[in-house]
Amino acid sequence: MARESDLKRLFAGDKNLRYADLSRVEIVGADLTDADLTGANLTGADLTRASHRHAHLIGADLANAKLAGADLTDANLAGADLANAELTDANLTGANLAGATLWGANLTGANLTGADLTDANLTPGNFRRANLTGANLTGANLSNNSLIRANLARANLARADLRYADLNFVDLRYADLTGANLRYADLGSANLTGANLTGANLRRANLTTANLFGANLTGADLAAADLPKE
Numbered sequence: 001m002a003r004e005s006d007l008k009r010l011f012a013g014d015k016n017l018r019y020a021d022l023s024r025v026e027i028v029g030a031d032l033t034d035a036d037l038t039g040a041n042l043t044g045a046d047l048t049r050a051s052h053r054h055a056h057l058i059g060a061d062l063a064n065a066k067l068a069g070a071d072l073t074d075a076n077l078a079g080a081d082l083a084n085a086e087l088t089d090a091n092l093t094g095a096n097l098a099g100a101t102l103w104g105a106n107l108t109g110a111n112l113t114g115a116d117l118t119d120a121n122l123t124p125g126n127f128r129r130a131n132l133t134g135a136n137l138t139g140a141n142l143s144n145n146s147l148i149r150a151n152l153a154r155a156n157l158a159r160a161d162l163r164y165a166d167l168n169f170v171d172l173r174y175a176d177l178t179g180a181n182l183r184y185a186d187l188g189s190a191n192l193t194g195a196n197l198t199g200a201n202l203r204r205a206n207l208t209t210a211n212l213f214g215a216n217l218t219g220a221d222l223a224a225a226d227l228p229k230e
Helices: 004-011
Strands: none
Touching: none
């Protein structure tokens, strides 16, 4: 349970909550804009629709937290633990999630435009209809993820692990997939117009209905892949 002294600071409006224990606290719709929650324990907390704009959540523990509809615009979540967190329709525009753990998290409909997810662990997870336009996913683990109808246009997915990922109807226009591992990925009806797939592993990937117009497949491994019919 949350530490009483930390709860008093929180409800007094104190924004300096570094390493505070606020586990399982219920603060739906709270205003934590610019708050410093570095290393804080927020496991199981109900932060539905709360504002964390520009907040510092570096290394914070948000496992099983409820953050549906929360505003995390430009928040710093580097190295944070968001395992099994509920982030449906959350706004993570420009957020720093480098090295964060998001396995089991639900990001259906979340806005991650321009977010930094470098080397983040995102598997397994749900990114259906998520907006990842221009996001940096270099080296991120997205294997076994559901990304149906997600927007990854111009995203950086260089060296990303997308094995067995469900990428049906995903927008990957002009995305950088250099050296990405897409083995067994399902790219049915995915839009890969102008995408860079140089050196990508597409072994046994499903590309039968994908749009590959102008895509760069130099050095890509297409062994046993199901390719579009002419």
